[in-house]
Amino acid sequence: MTLTQLRYLIAIADSGLNITLAAARVHATQPGLSKQIKQMEAELGFLLFERRGRSLTSLTPGGQRVLMHARRILEETASIRAYAANERGETSGALVMVTTHTQARYVLPPVIAGLKRAFPYVSVHLQPAADREVLEYLNRGDVDVAILSTAGSVPRDGMAIPLYRWRRVVLVPAMHALARLDRAPSLQELAIHPLVSYESSIQPESSLRQAFARQGLSWQLAMTAQDADLIRTYVRAGLGAGVLAEMAVGLPLDADLRVLPAPPTLCECVTWAVLPRTRVPRDYTVEFLQRLAPQLDRRDLRRVLEGTSEPAWPPPPWWAEISQTITI
């Protein structure tokens, strides 16, 4: 058993059991992978893959077990390499982040721009994903940091660092009935209008859906979109009142739209950075988090990320300080 073999196993599993594709991804030849897998199976004494004819159809139970351990092992080797790169003071590398549209479009641009000024040789990869896909990417292990928001709950797969808190806002055309209000509408007032919001509102665990349900209100979701720009466009087109993140309504505001605070009963959201557990982050990754949430102490951050102190997020002293809200 070698690290190469384990890397090949992971590559094949992550390439949909296509050895040729996996070979390209690891910069090797297909027969090479084929042979190494065979050799590993011979050494372990059981098959890693189910085969029909010559093609791989699925992982065997044993294969899944080995895959799990292999991921952990490769994660540790990556940590060693990352530590070494930090130690050498290397400033080049890749920062792969997976995040939702709102973050990518409204929050991250200035942060990433600043990061690139500090680390010009870092190539930043921004992988957009729907809310629930984000953590899947993280668990597959090819992502350095996930940026996502929750309303209430703490993400559990990985090391979750609270970055900032934000509220939702209601966006309506200037002619809309709600536009005359000079205050936050109540949930009741909101419920009588058709709404336009994020796709995640469809899901049963959506906080918007639950807020209405808790008060026994019936409401109508006129349409959903992944993307705040689209929501704004359709609000302008008169499809309904938009419910979206405050970060997404930057100033200067379009003259034909009005922004109201969301109902107070609609809970606050928290944006988190989630890092794979046990992975040692590169210096520029810490720099990125630092820029994203300046209130975090850099040494605490590194200490927690390196696993030398137990996380137990969110720790009381920190949590109190996370009051600052980034809005551009």
Add this chain to the structure above:
Amino acid sequence: MTLTQLRYLIAIADSGLNITLAAARVHATQPGLSKQIKQMEAELGFLLFERRGRSLTSLTPGGQRVLMHARRILEETASIRAYAANERGETSGALVMVTTHTQARYVLPPVIAGLKRAFPYVSVHLQPAADREVLEYLNRGDVDVAILSTAGSVPRDGMAIPLYRWRRVVLVPAMHALARLDRAPSLQELAIHPLVSYESSIQPESSLRQAFARQGLSWQLAMTAQDADLIRTYVRAGLGAGVLAEMAVGLPLDADLRVLPAPPTLCECVTWAVLPRTRVPRDYTVEFLQRLAPQLDRRDLRRVLEGTSEPAWPPPPWWAEISQTITI
């Protein structure tokens, strides 16, 4: 970076930085290890060891970090191999356990004998250690299971499985003043006599010491020994009243000695099996635990040990069932 290099690094660290000794332990030659370490240092870009002249004096901070990751990696590879060996139905292998004298002498013999009947080709290594050393062995990673007792606290380094509960007893010569009592002496009654007990009683966290301290009693520890046989010998010699584990006073009892229950205020002890976290146990290891604590459900045991379900020991339903006490 290869698995071999990481294995060499661990071997050198665990051999007191003696490369020659480490080479012998991993069945390789000394120049081989020397070269691999050098190569690894070149690849990582920093030194793993501090050197004075040609000899290694200590690990560098970086070396300690790499060593930590290396241990985790090798642990995972060991898990893969163990799983494979189980899958192949292999019945040979090594079971290395570290434990205290009481367990080794009074509890384990019939269990190990039974295990050897079920798995004749397993070689059992019994590593005796003082209470506090036990967990060090475990953390170094060359031990499969530690068997140890605590009074109250739950061992934290590793996966702790409660096996059985036991109480202490008071052992006195037939002529001793306490021998006339037909009941458990109180702590007060015990305090006026010199005592003979385990070496761990010297330490401040000793439950015996704390029990006296809590009641503000002064007491006298006449002598200590690691080993119940010695305690019994010195009790017989008239040095004082023995306070020792009930398992250590087997029947038939020597005619010249009397056994009394310990004071009720002296708390109950729990014997634990502690396994290295994340290590997949061999089938015979599970069999061993099963024989040691028959009340544990075998499937639960394996499920917990394989890490597929979170432990959170002791879980309420189990805990209730751990009432059975093994006394031979």
Add this chain to the structure above:
DNA sequence: CGCGTTTACGTCGTTCGTAACGATA
């Protein structure tokens, strides 16, 4: 017939062990 896997084979790189050398106590 295209796609993907397996098998066969030659080359290259790497590792390993033996042996000689050097430093240190």
Add this chain to the structure above:
DNA sequence: TATCGTTACGAACGACGTAAACGCG
């Protein structure tokens, strides 16, 4: 001078890539 780590060298093993064969849709 004995012990331990480093360097040097030759042999053997193993991994990799190219090319061809095989199954399957």
